[in-house]
Amino acid sequence: MEFAKAEPTVGVIIPAYNCDRYIAQAIESVLQQEGCTYEIIVIDDGSTDSTEQVLKPYRDRLRYVKQKNQGVAAARNHGIAIAQANLIAFLDADDYFLPGKLASQAEILIKRPDLGIVHSGWQRVDIEGNKLLDVCPWKQIPELDLESWLRWKPVLPSAMMFRREWLQYVGGFDPRFPPAEDTNLVLKLALKGCKTAWLRQITVCYRQHGESAMHKGLPQARSLMAVTNDFFSQPNLPPEVKLMEQSVRYGTLVWIAWYLHYTGHPLETTQYLQQAWSYRSNSGIETIVTWIESFAEFSRNWGVQFNVSSLTSSREWQELVQWIIQTTSKIGSQTS
Incomplete structure (x- = not known):
């Protein structure tokens, strides 16, 4: 042509x-x-x-x-x-x-x-x-x-x-x-x-x-969070949009954590999951199960294999689990 x-x-x-x-x-x-x-x-x-x-x-x-x-x-x-x-x-x-x-x-x-x-x-x-x-x-x-x-x-x-x-x-x-x-x-x-x-x-x-x-790992993760922060910092957002902020931030953080796991950043993976947990802290340890399920789904959507043992056997993951257990126990003792 x-x-x-x-x-x-x-x-x-x-x-x-x-x-x-x-x-x-x-x-x-x-x-x-x-x-x-x-x-x-x-x-x-x-x-x-x-x-x-x-x-x-x-x-x-x-x-x-x-x-x-x-x-x-x-x-x-x-x-x-x-x-x-x-x-x-x-x-x-x-x-x-x-x-x-x-x-x-x-x-x-x-x-x-x-x-x-x-x-x-x-x-x-x-x-x-x-x-x-x-x-x-x-x-x-x-x-x-x-x-x-x-x-x-x-x-x-x-x-x-x-x-x-x-x-x-x-x-x-x-x-x-x-x-x-x-x-x-x-x-x-x-x-x-x-x-x-x-x-x-x-x-x-x-x-x-x-x-x-x-494939730009950390720059992509940081940029996506910056975009999310910029969006929700806008004045005069409609009330129905503001109501979505907590769940949108949670979902974005979990996806970023998977993406960082996929691109080989185990420490940053758990750091972003810690941030995500702050939006679901009342749900306790079962949140970890939903993260693993989310990682499996994201991997399927991306067309890559997800090896759950490579995630859960890492030192960073085990430290994350211990942190959640300890933090959940503290929250429980403070509210009892």
Whole structure:
């Protein structure tokens, strides 16, 4: 498909930083899209590898902008600012679209002017593009309202399409929260009343490798907590949203603890569970059982094996259990 000369329906914004190994596949996956007009905008966020050279054969079919390194939030915001299209799709340079992605999501947004976002499923693939797992979040989260975003946070920009005026209305991505600036964006949008619908199909391949955001361990955990803190610190939150704060914080802390266990941070895993326990301290030792069950569920959803003995036999876990037993005993003696 030749690069569209007509006014584009969709702006595909690709932030790139040292992704010369993958970006050609990302570009090709856009060029193979049919059924709608589009523009491709690559924001090179100060790459020091051969990204610019890899893109030379495509320069007549995309807009290439190089800026000094400022992070993915600034790169995406730059793309939003210069896009001509009314609909925006983001594509990380190490991901790639599946056929029909743009046309299917654009069709929904064109037919539904009340919507600001169309979300979809994704396929997790390894560094070579081999399938790991199909992720279909609508099976667990059929409706995407503010409560669902807060509790489950099923955010993947490459699987989404946005109406540009909504992105501009909330000021785009906030660079204070890398690498969870995408979660912050969606929470801002939902709080302002932006509606989301599912396209119940897999539209993008999400590549897993050592440099991808979901392998950034502690920075990802800290960023997600910072986003949660920022959200609930806003003045004038609706009362029904404030009522969710305790349970949302608890669920977020437990998920972060699992994620830190998965990425190999045993001490921080138990530290986040201690914080979570403070929101459920009345439930006592049985909370530990629910954590193990939650870890097993998160692992299934992520498509990885969960070895319960590797968790419970660790020194950090055993110290956590002792801490809960002692703390529960103190609470019991104080209330008796």
